[in-house]
Amino acid sequence: MTALPPILSESLDALADPVIVVDGRKTILFFNKAAGTAWPSLVTGMPLSFTLRAPDLVDALDSVIAERSHEHDGTFSERHPVERDFSFRIRGLQDRESSSARTTPAALVILRDLTEARRLESMRVDFVANASHELRTPLASLIGFIETLQGPARSDPNAQTRFLTIMREQGRRMARLIDDLLSLSRVEMSEHRRPVDLVDMTSVIQQSVDTLRPTASARGVTLDVIAANEPCLLPGDRDELLRVVENLVENGIKYGQSGGRVEIDLQPVGSHPSDDIALSVRDFGAGISPEHLPRLTERFYRVDASASRESGGTGLGLAIVKHIVNRHRGRLVIESEKGQGSVFRVLLPRAAL
Numbered sequence: 001m002t003a004l005p006p007i008l009s010e011s012l013d014a015l016a017d018p019v020i021v022v023d024g025r026k027t028i029l030f031f032n033k034a035a036g037t038a039w040p041s042l043v044t045g046m047p048l049s050f051t052l053r054a055p056d057l058v059d060a061l062d063s064v065i066a067e068r069s070h071e072h073d074g075t076f077s078e079r080h081p082v083e084r085d086f087s088f089r090i091r092g093l094q095d096r097e098s099s100s101a102r103t104t105p106a107a108l109v110i111l112r113d114l115t116e117a118r119r120l121e122s123m124r125v126d127f128v129a130n131a132s133h134e135l136r137t138p139l140a141s142l143i144g145f146i147e148t149l150q151g152p153a154r155s156d157p158n159a160q161t162r163f164l165t166i167m168r169e170q171g172r173r174m175a176r177l178i179d180d181l182l183s184l185s186r187v188e189m190s191e192h193r194r195p196v197d198l199v200d201m202t203s204v205i206q207q208s209v210d211t212l213r214p215t216a217s218a219r220g221v222t223l224d225v226i227a228a229n230e231p232c233l234l235p236g237d238r239d240e241l242l243r244v245v246e247n248l249v250e251n252g253i254k255y256g257q258s259g260g261r262v263e264i265d266l267q268p269v270g271s272h273p274s275d276d277i278a279l280s281v282r283d284f285g286a287g288i289s290p291e292h293l294p295r296l297t298e299r300f301y302r303v304d305a306s307a308s309r310e311s312g313g314t315g316l317g318l319a320i321v322k323h324i325v326n327r328h329r330g331r332l333v334i335e336s337e338k339g340q341g342s343v344f345r346v347l348l349p350r351a352a353l
């Protein structure tokens with residue numbers, strides 16, 4: 001295997017964008033640090049197409065290696081493990097005459113991650129559409145009450161008190177919506193960057209349960225933590241994991257109220273210390289019909305919109321949970337049976353990055 005001269009490989013390692021050098025058979029001779037971070041499965045000596053499943057990039061590489069063109073630009077998208085968009089530029093290298101030989105650098109692939117820029121663009125569009133739709137109802141009601149207070153109810157103190165109470169609730173609803181929309185935007189923006197800090201899930205559960213105990217007891221629901229009391233460390237973002245547990249337990253309290261109990265469990269999926277950790281939040285309430293299950297994590301999807309609104313829901317809680325779980329490279333599994341209650345299970349990897 002021909003290594004690049006050290007001065008060259010060190011220079012390429014210093015670049016923020018991924019760079020890969022291949023030989024005439026599209027076998028990887030070198031990749032810089034940024035490429036290794038973007039695609040941990042890259043291995044020198046292996047075909048580039050084993051990792052980068054991008055037909056346009058491979059075709060462009062063929063064309064440059066066959067000297068049909070000196071340079072080729074394009075874009076491609078990946079769907080797994082998270083959605084990412086890249087642009088690429090391929091440059092033929094001088095040694096291409098002997099490019100059929102192995103180990104001779106034939107082309108340079110320079111990549112750029114466009115994910116963040118594209119995500120920002122589509123989030124801006126989504127934000128305007130969703131927020132305006134959801135904010136319109138409370139806003140229309142606020143304007144209606146203001147007009148009534150200025151007109152027919154001008155000298156009716158009883159009506160004024162009643163209307164102001166409703167108006168305060170509508171204002172709070174708008175504030176909750178804006179808070180949730182902003183949380184969603186934030187987590188979506190950082191979704192492609194897996195958190196690196198170690199977080200103790202046991203204490204995350206404890207803190208969430210302590211926060212929600214008053215809400216639960218006000219609704220006659222007990223919170224049972226089954227998880228062992230010892231620390232359980234995994235790479236994560238503490239605030240985001242608190243949000244996950246709180247959203248799931250809060251839903252269990254709101255929608256599973258009739259069951260009177262919410263169970264919170266934390267267990268390793270297997271017996272190996274690096275196996276995934278499963279956080280389960282189970283309620284014993286009315287449950288969810290199967291046709292709704294695949295859509296629950298969509299923004300603003302609710303089984304019963306008025307029940308959700310009455311309990312202060314924005315329809316964004318599970319969308320936020322899903323994005324946080326994705327960012328942690330985990331999985332959210334929802335199981336429910338009508339009349340039996342529901343289990344929301346979050347599988348989180350404990351393995352190092």
Ligand code: ADP
Pocket residue numbers: 247251252255256283285287288296301302303304308309312313314315316317318319342
């Ligand atoms: P919301 O703010 O409406 O609670 P979520 O995104 O948290 O929004 O949940 C979406 C919908 O999923 C809820 O409106 C409700 O219909 C349903 N749902 C969530 N959790 C449960 C649960 N534990 N039991 C029954 N239905 C649930």
